[in-house]
Amino acid sequence: MDTEAVRSFVRAAELGQLQHAANELGVTQQAVSKRIAALERELEVRLFTRTARGVELTLDGQAFLPHARDIVTGVERAITAVRPGSRALRIDVLGLRSAQAVILHDYWRSHPEINLDVVTLRVNDPRVAVAAVEAGEIDATFRTVTDPTMLPRDVRTIHAFDSPLELLVGPRHPLASSRTLTPPQLRRHRIWVPGIAPRTEWGEFYDQLATEFDLRIDATGPHFGDEVLLETLADSADVATLVGARDRYIWPTNYDLRRIPIVNPTLAYPLSLILRTANPHPSLAAIIKHFGNLTPLPETVWRPSWATSAPH
Known part of the structure; x- marks a missing residue:
């Protein structure tokens, strides 16, 4: 269905004259008339009857008008949603x-x-x-x-x-009782960060972090989602991971996971x-x-x- 034809129909119905609709739409009266005629052929009904004062809706036109308005509104919203400067x-x-x-x-x-x-x-x-x-x-x-x-x-x-980093561990991890940690205290502990993609900025970040502080960053295996990662940490006595201090994680209370700030230096x-x-x-x-x-x-x-x- 031609949405411009539907728009022409709506404006003609609301204004009562094809010429007024054409003036508002920036086209000729003949163009509006052709659009509406094509729409009537597609719908196989008459939408208007002509009078001395302009046009009036038929019963079918009256039935079609509210739905046509919805079509025009939907198209306008769709355009606004993607047009730079007017969209979100x-x-x-x-x-x-x-x-x-x-x-x-x-x-x-x-x-x-x-x-x-x-x-x-x-x-x-x-x-x-x-x-x-x-x-x-x-x-x-x-x-x-x-x-x-x-x-x-x-x-x-x-x-x-x-974004400052924190160590996230389960309650049985040897560092779980720490209030803060320094990077040297993380050495020899397995820091599991699954799914690090090569040639990404975070892949390069962890490479430099591991080299600078002699850390054991383990990227083994695909990342099956935060739920699997958090469950693994809760059950493990030797696995930890790094998370951003502002990152939002939610886990069951029985996991009793601990977020421990890293200081001197803060890892950013x-x-x-x-x-x-x-x-x-x-x-x-x-x-x-x-x-x-x-x-x-x-x-x-x-x-x-x-x-x-x-x-x-």
Whole structure:
């Protein structure tokens, strides 16, 4: 069904004259008349009768009008949902329980008037996310490109915020009673981070972390989801994992898992935001400003090499 024909029918019905509908739609009266005639042929009913004053709805036209209005409204909403500048601010996060999503949710709670659409592309290759930004499919993505020269000319990256890491362990783990931990205390303990994808920023992050502090990072096996990971930690006396301090995890109370901050130095995962250089979404600037108002990390912080020159 031609949606422009449906739109022409709705405006003609509401205004009572084909010429008035044509003027509002920016087309000729003949175009409106042809659209409505084609719609009547498709529906196999008469929608209007002509009068000296214009047009009046037939009984079939009266029956069709409310549904036609719904069609026009649905089309307008669909266009608004995808048109840059009029649609919601669309930001890609790595997961809906990640620090990025948590901070965006906190911002939205303070600014409920913002039209925000949080999505997850679920791709490991940052180039795919960059391409989505460049094409305008999303307005920004929380990805780190360790080599900025790979970015297209009309896409840039900015430092958003740092996510401090914590050790997550079950109640029988030898470090479970610790209130804080230093990186040297993690040596010789198995830190299980399943599913680290090669050639990703987090793969490079864990490589540098393991080398710097002589840690045993185990990426064995696929990642079957947070529920399996948390259950494994609860049952184990020797497996731990690393999580972001702002990451949101939920587990049954009988798991009795412990989140232990890592200090001296704090291990910081740098989170960057990739966005278009020109004409970014108008709501994005306020969120970027919000990142700058987050509580700063302690002075003693370790970051990977690609982040040491970024502003913090």
